[in-house]
Amino acid sequence: MSFVGHQPPPIFKRGPAPVARLFAFVAICLALLVADLRFRYLEVMRNALSVVTYPLQMAAATPADFVRNASRYFATLLEVQIENADLRRQQLTSGERLLRFELLEQENAHLRELLGMSRRVEVESIAADILYNAPDPFARKVILDRGAQQGVEPGLAVVDPKGVVGQVTRVHPVQSEVTLLTDRTQSIPVSVVRNGVRGVLFGTGRGRLEMRFVLADADIREGDQLVTSGLDGVFVPGLPVAAVVAVDRETxxxxxxxxxxxxxxxxxxQVLVIGRTAYPPPPPPPPPAARER
Structure with a gap:
């Protein structure tokens, strides 16, 4: 079989040399770049390509963004939890301080009122706190945190900023017992501020007081203010005691x-223990006729 005169197919024909083709392509690229920089004719093509390839770019970046966002989310969540815990602790601390401040303000206001009462009566007085109620369920008594070592004596009046609370009935070295004004065994001589009518108030054991042994025609009305008369030599005269709420003259x-x-x-x-201006004089001796009997 003879191959003389046979021509190879066009595909196997050798073209220009590779170096020549390289220079040709470089020249074409440079020309296109210069033309694009000068005339911007590829701008539309670039915009179209960016629009077409944008979903592919987003799809390719989604895993990395997901990981980045997830890590940021969990880090932020942890920070928020820690911050919330700190804020809750601060809130509790602030609430506790606020309650203490409010309590201190109330105590200060109460003490100022007690000091005002002490200045009004112009006698020696002892500030005291009520510790607890006496264990006797049938008596209206409380225990103070002041006793004989602080100068408390039996019989002294106990007041708050509004008026008389009770009377010291038993004294211990560092504590004392006070029988409240409303106890059924407690009595206190009083007078009406409006006209000076005198009487004796007795506790009822139910939170109220009764003025006994007053004649039915006595000039006493509802709303009259009652103060200590001082006739017993124990209570300082003029201490506010009670207000009349009902008068029944038909009994x-x-x-x-x-x-x-x-x-x-x-x-x-918080209360104030009021001292005496002077000890009461001893009772007069009985008359001779009574002694002979």
């Missing part, structure tokens, strides 16, 4: 007069 020869304490007898926490 018998004596009027039935009910009053309510002016002081916060059942709820006071």
């Amino acid at each position: 018998d020869a004596f009027a039935r007069i009910e009053a309510t304490p002016l002081a916060a007898v059942e709820t006071s926490v």
Whole structure:
């Protein structure tokens, strides 16, 4: 079989040399670049290509963005949890401080009122706190945190900023017992501020007071203010005690007069123990006729 005169197919024909083709392509590229920089004719093509390839770029970047966002989310969540815990602790601390400040303000206001009461009576006085109620369920008594070592004596009056609370009935070295004004065994001589009518107030054991042994025609009205008369030599005269709330003149020869304490007898926490201006004189001796009997 002879191959003389046979021509190879066009595909196997050798073209220009590779170096020549390289220079030709470089020249074409440079020309296109210069033309694009000068005339911007490929701008539309670039915009179209960016629009077409944008979904592919987003799809390719989604895993990395997901990982980055997830890590940022969990880091932020942890920071928020830590910050919330800190804020809750700060809130509790602030609430506790606020409660303490409010309590201190109330105590300061109460003490200022007590000092005002002390200045009004112009006698020696002892500030005290009520510790607790006496264990006797049938008596209206409280225990103070002041006793004989602080100068408390039996019989001294106990007041709050509004008026008389009770009377010291038992004294221990560092504590003392106070019988409240509303106790059924407690009595206190009083007078009406409006006209000076005198009487004796007795506790009822139910939070109220009764003014007994007052004639039915005595000039006492609802709303009258009652103060200590000082006739017993124990209570300083002029201390506010109670206000008349009801007067019944139809019972018998004596009027039935009910009053309510002016002081916060059942709820006071800080009180003032009022000293005596002078010890009461001893009672006079009985008359000769009584001695002979």
